[in-house]
Amino acid sequence: MSLELLTILDKNGKAQKGKDPNLPPEELKKLYRLMVATRALDDRGLALQRQGRIGFYLQSTGQEASHIGAAYAMKASDWLFPAYRQPGILLLRDVPYEKIIAEWFGNSGDTSKGRQMPVHYSFRQANFVSISSPIGTQLTHAAGAGMAAKARGDDTVFMTFCGDGGTSSNDFHSGLNFAAVYKAPVVFICENNGWAISVASKNQTASESMAIKADAYGMPGVRVDGNDILAVYRVCKEAIDRARRGEGPTLVETVTYRIASHSSSDDADRYRDKKEFEAWQKKDPIQRFKTYLKHKKLWNEAFEKECVVGAKEEIMAATKVAEALPPMGPESMFDDVYMNQTPGLKAQRKELHDLMLKGGVGAEIGHFPL
Amino acid sequence: MTATKKKSGADATGTKVMTMLEAINDAMRTEMANDDRVVVFGEDVGKKGGVFGTTAGLHEEFGEARCFDTPLSECGILGAGVGMALYGLRPIAEIQFLDFIYPGFDQIVSEAAKMRYRSGGEYTCPMVIRSPYGGGIRGGHYHSQSSEAYFCHTPGLKVVIPSTPADAKGLLIASIRDEDPVMFLEPKAIYRHAKDEVPLGEHVVELGRARIAREGTDVTILCYGAMVPVCQKAADLAMEEHGRSCEIVDLRTLVPLDEQTILASVKKTGRVVIVYEAPKTGGFGGELSAIIAEKAIEYMEGPIVRVAGFDTPFPYALEHLYMPDPKRVAAGIEKTFVW
Numbered sequence: 001m002s003l004e005l006l007t008i009l010d011k012n013g014k015a016q017k018g019k020d021p022n023l024p025p026e027e028l029k030k031l032y033r034l035m036v037a038t039r040a041l042d043d044r045g046l047a048l049q050r051q052g053r054i055g056f057y058l059q060s061t062g063q064e065a066s067h068i069g070a071a072y073a074m075k076a077s078d079w080l081f082p083a084y085r086q087p088g089i090l091l092l093r094d095v096p097y098e099k100i101i102a103e104w105f106g107n108s109g110d111t112s113k114g115r116q117m118p119v120h121y122s123f124r125q126a127n128f129v130s131i132s133s134p135i136g137t138q139l140t141h142a143a144g145a146g147m148a149a150k151a152r153g154d155d156t157v158f159m160t161f162c163g164d165g166g167t168s169s170n171d172f173h174s175g176l177n178f179a180a181v182y183k184a185p186v187v188f189i190c191e192n193n194g195w196a197i198s199v200a201s202k203n204q205t206a207s208e209s210m211a212i213k214a215d216a217y218g219m220p221g222v223r224v225d226g227n228d229i230l231a232v233y234r235v236c237k238e239a240i241d242r243a244r245r246g247e248g249p250t251l252v253e254t255v256t257y258r259i260a261s262h263s264s265s266d267d268a269d270r271y272r273d274k275k276e277f278e279a280w281q282k283k284d285p286i287q288r289f290k291t292y293l294k295h296k297k298l299w300n301e302a303f304e305k306e307c308v309v310g311a312k313e314e315i316m317a318a319t320k321v322a323e324a325l326p327p328m329g330p331e332s333m334f335d336d337v338y339m340n341q342t343p344g345l346k347a348q349r350k351e352l353h354d355l356m357l358k359g360g361v362g363a364e365i366g367h368f369p370l
Numbered sequence: 371m372t373a374t375k376k377k378s379g380a381d382a383t384g385t386k387v388m389t390m391l392e393a394i395n396d397a398m399r400t401e402m403a404n405d406d407r408v409v410v411f412g413e414d415v416g417k418k419g420g421v422f423g424t425t426a427g428l429h430e431e432f433g434e435a436r437c438f439d440t441p442l443s444e445c446g447i448l449g450a451g452v453g454m455a456l457y458g459l460r461p462i463a464e465i466q467f468l469d470f471i472y473p474g475f476d477q478i479v480s481e482a483a484k485m486r487y488r489s490g491g492e493y494t495c496p497m498v499i500r501s502p503y504g505g506g507i508r509g510g511h512y513h514s515q516s517s518e519a520y521f522c523h524t525p526g527l528k529v530v531i532p533s534t535p536a537d538a539k540g541l542l543i544a545s546i547r548d549e550d551p552v553m554f555l556e557p558k559a560i561y562r563h564a565k566d567e568v569p570l571g572e573h574v575v576e577l578g579r580a581r582i583a584r585e586g587t588d589v590t591i592l593c594y595g596a597m598v599p600v601c602q603k604a605a606d607l608a609m610e611e612h613g614r615s616c617e618i619v620d621l622r623t624l625v626p627l628d629e630q631t632i633l634a635s636v637k638k639t640g641r642v643v644i645v646y647e648a649p650k651t652g653g654f655g656g657e658l659s660a661i662i663a664e665k666a667i668e669y670m671e672g673p674i675v676r677v678a679g680f681d682t683p684f685p686y687a688l689e690h691l692y693m694p695d696p697k698r699v700a701a702g703i704e705k706t707f708v709w
């Protein structure tokens with residue numbers, strides 16, 4: 001059994017007959033603007049890491065259609081349980097650049113108080129749940145949250161992301177199984193970008209696709225062209241509507257490609273074939289969508305400039321503001337371990353305070369990874 | 371694959387200056403050449419050679435059957451490792467970061483550690499679980515933790531932590547040859563830190579023996595892993611500022627523990643500071659403290675002091691204050707004299 005790859009945009013940027021979701025022009029332009037801004041944000045993040053101004057960065061380049069298209073199909077009140085490669089969703093949900101960038105610096109402007117490495121965001125205001133590094137753990141959380149919403153009679157839908165590597169995790173099995181058994185309103189997105197660091201997705205599973213795994217769990221599985229934002233949107237909209245109607249979860253595999261190295265600490269040239277990379281570069285999701293907009297007469301140079309230059313300028317300005325914010329105070333280390341600081345933590349906080357008064361404490365820290 | 375043993379691979383002689391990373395790589399290469407039952411596997415250990423480079427070149431030299439990438443599942447890596455060991459291989463399972471071991475925790479504590487005991491010795495699990503651990507690399511929450519205590523708390527597991535390149539090689543070879551499952555935890559903060567003369571070819575450092583990293587007379591410092599160089603600096607400070615002569619004991623193996631060396635040093639100096647980077651509560655230092663209290667309290671001339679990580683999750687931005695540093699350790703040393 002093999003699953004067809006659903007596509008809407010053809011090579012020439014035309015929507016296939018009867019498949020165009022016919023989004024209003026302003027919405028189409030908004031999607032384009034978001035994709036361009038997401039890439040600009042990523043470029044900035046990597047540059048700051050290379051300049052030594054932040055400790056780590058991880059890009060989503062090439063996967064803009066896949067995650068923005070998916071999340072765009074949700075309502076603002078729907079929840080996200082993201083992995084670490086969906087920054088465009090923050091822009092879609094109006095999280096200010098300054099807040100995003102402050103997280104990279106881990107300073108007092110960071111909503112998560114400098115507790116995590118860069119790109120592990122938490123934005124409750126955007127219903128964007130705190131990102132974890134351990135692969136796959138969010139998948140079971142989404143199942144449970146879906147069960148809870150169902151129990152409370154809410155119509156919230158939950159979308160959660162993992163990579164191709166994530167499909168091998170224990171939580172992928174448990175998350176899909178629970179969501180299906182309890183008919184939880186969850187949409188599982190597997191962004192199959194071909195690689196899990198240096199392990200090719202063909203070595204990750206002997207299944208013909210990731211989407212086909214859904215069959216065994218008793219839920220629909222869909223394979224969609226992840227570089228085609230209209231196709232991703234359409235498939236996800238159907239899955240979300242289905243979840244909201246109480247018909248249970250769906251697994252969507254977005255077939256895409258990790259254009260960048262895994263992260264700022266990786267060098268993909270060491271294990272990846274250049275030809276494969278070049279072939280995928282030609283399928284750039286932003287270029288494809290641009291061609292479509294051109295056909296619709298929604299794109300011109302002025303609009304391009306507005307999107308690209310506009311995003312860059314805003315990001316530059318936000319970087320300046322975010323970088324200048326003061327660091328987190330040392331004693332904040334002891335906050336949020338529990339709701340109330342335990343006597344032991346209070347004592348340790350005082351111990352650190354006294355040590356610092358004497359001066360000179362502070363370990364030498366290397367770089368990630370050494 | 372046949373389970374025959376080649377005699378050598380140990381013909382190389384002399385020493386070479388290596389980092390700990392290189393020494394670990396050399397240990398695996400030496401044992402893979404020595405014993406064709408040794409296989410290395412985990413996430414990104416093949417062509418990429420590991421995210422830190424500890425397995426660099428092994429895939430190329432020994433081929434896909436001996437060094438291979440696995441799907442992204444610690445449960446799979448560790449559970450399959452148990453199966454391989456049961457069937458006669460000598461698996462070396464790499465967990466990319468110790469922080470990611472938990473999906474496979476069950477396979478370690480319920481399976482690998484208990485196999486010999488629960489089968490009355492019929493089945494054994496001679497596998498090595500290698501994993502970089504500890505802070506000091508700006509790795510945040512999930513690339514920094516020091517969770518050795520969980521494993522020390524599990525009977526049936528050995529727990530080894532080197533602090534020098536030569537020890538890393540010798541202890542890893544000993545771990546591979548050991549008949550029991552060994553957690554081999556690599557202090558990644560000092561992977562490239564210090565270079566050292568490392569013996570080429572055969573080099574075995576027996577498990578269960580601590581090393582006196584510095585001789586001294588006034589106070590004993592017990593430590594392991596990346597805290598050893600921190601304690602060296604602290605000992606210098608203690609000498610400069612207060613004229614304290616510190617004896618540093620590098621434990622090297624937490625289980626089995628070299629109580630003899632620890633107690634001999636403590637009885638000699640009458641004072642002890644225990645340094646570890648894990649959260650203080652429930653850490654291995656508590657165990658060390660209890661042993662000293664039970665077996666050498668009458669020799670103690672000051673309180674047993676622990677300098678450790680704070681009881682918080684690992685903080686990204688405040689890592690430099692979370693990790694014990696030379697000043698904090700030196701302050702701990704002084705507490706054994708003035709309290």
Ligand SMILES: Cc1ncc(C[n+]2csc(CCOP(=O)(O)OP(=O)(O)O)c2C)c(N)n1
Pocket residue numbers: 085133134135162163164165166167193195196197258262413442444466470473
């Ligand atoms: C449980 C666990 N094991 C290992 C890692 C180390 N690691 C981080 S990302 C990654 C690969 C993930 O690949 P994939 O799921 O395809 O996501 P992608 O990075 O391609 O978006 C690995 C092995 C981890 N974060 N968590």
Ligand SMILES: [Mg+2]
Pocket residue numbers: 163164165191192193194195196197258
């Ligand atoms: Mg991937």
